[in-house]
Amino acid sequence: MQFRPMSGTDKMISIIALPLSKEVQMPFANVDGSKIYYREQGNGAPLVMLLPQSGGPVGVDPFLNALALRFRVITYDQRGTGRSDPVTTSDGMTMMGRSAEIVGLLNTLKIDQAHLCGHSTGCGIGIATTSAAPNRISRLILVNPWSHGDRHLITMQRLRIAAARALDPYRYTWFNASLLFPPMHRREHAADFEQLALEAAPQDANQIEARLEAIIAFDARPLASNLNCPSLVATAADDQLMPAWFGTDLAGLIPDATLLALDGGGHMLPETRGLELAAEISTFLTA
Numbered sequence: 001m002q003f004r005p006m007s008g009t010d011k012m013i014s015i016i017a018l019p020l021s022k023e024v025q026m027p028f029a030n031v032d033g034s035k036i037y038y039r040e041q042g043n044g045a046p047l048v049m050l051l052p053q054s055g056g057p058v059g060v061d062p063f064l065n066a067l068a069l070r071f072r073v074i075t076y077d078q079r080g081t082g083r084s085d086p087v088t089t090s091d092g093m094t095m096m097g098r099s100a101e102i103v104g105l106l107n108t109l110k111i112d113q114a115h116l117c118g119h120s121t122g123c124g125i126g127i128a129t130t131s132a133a134p135n136r137i138s139r140l141i142l143v144n145p146w147s148h149g150d151r152h153l154i155t156m157q158r159l160r161i162a163a164a165r166a167l168d169p170y171r172y173t174w175f176n177a178s179l180l181f182p183p184m185h186r187r188e189h190a191a192d193f194e195q196l197a198l199e200a201a202p203q204d205a206n207q208i209e210a211r212l213e214a215i216i217a218f219d220a221r222p223l224a225s226n227l228n229c230p231s232l233v234a235t236a237a238d239d240q241l242m243p244a245w246f247g248t249d250l251a252g253l254i255p256d257a258t259l260l261a262l263d264g265g266g267h268m269l270p271e272t273r274g275l276e277l278a279a280e281i282s283t284f285l286t287a
Helices: 061-067 095-108 121-132 151-166 169-180 183-188 190-199 205-217 244-253 274-286
Strands: 002-006 028-031 034-041 046-050 072-076 114-119 137-143 231-236 257-262
Touching (some): 028 095, 034 095, 046 095, 046 121, 095 121, 114 121, 121 137, 137 274, 169 190, 244 257, 257 274
Parallel strands (some): 046 072, 046 114
Antiparallel strands (some): 028 034, 034 072
16 A cells, blocks of 8 residues: 645645536436436547536536546445436445446447546446446546544434434535535535425425445455545545544555545535646646
8 A cells, every 4th residue: 555645735836727527418327227327528548437426516527627627536426316217226326236337438439448436426336337347447536535434423313313304405505514514615615505404395204214235235345445446545534424443444445545634624525626626636646
């Protein structure tokens, strides 16, 4: 395992001023009889993104646009979310079930092999995909990952489930923001966070429970030691939901892993430190 610490002042200046990347038509892929809605932007080696369903006012577009300067960036809506069809099988929300979406998407796009970047839940899906279809993934990036459902993660995720059932949309949105984003980021964007809370739609507590219980149930440790592709693991020292110890453990298990330890940014690194993270990922993928 290689170790690469990173502070808030450690930046790639050349990537700070970013033009918006040209976006292509957002079509559907037919995966095992279900429609999966996806988007492509940029050119270069294909890079499939597994991004969070939660988000803040900054969003992940700056992060994606930075990566699209060098890669063919592919994002998609998981089954049961966005414009994709609902989940139709009992294992559809498990990490292994989700991995079939990735392989099906690659088949539809006629991509033999791609890089895969997962954040949070996407890390479990990424590990499951790389384990199930190792010849399809060339390099793996894990951002704010977890390794297994330990006491801390079980407590935090079931607290989120309880909050989804008990709180109105306004308070639930602020509850999530306080858990996912560091205080300084919330302070800098306080008015925008407030607007998101005021406009929040009612949350689906049953879907939230199914998604979070799938995270708790997944144990990446038996798979991690058998991953055969170079991997970058990025953690944040102040991540309250999936603390840095998970990423450190995974980087120690994956045979060819580099650990990128950031000193802050919370659980939403693609949003809070998106440009820096994109620069580190670009360096890793082109090394």
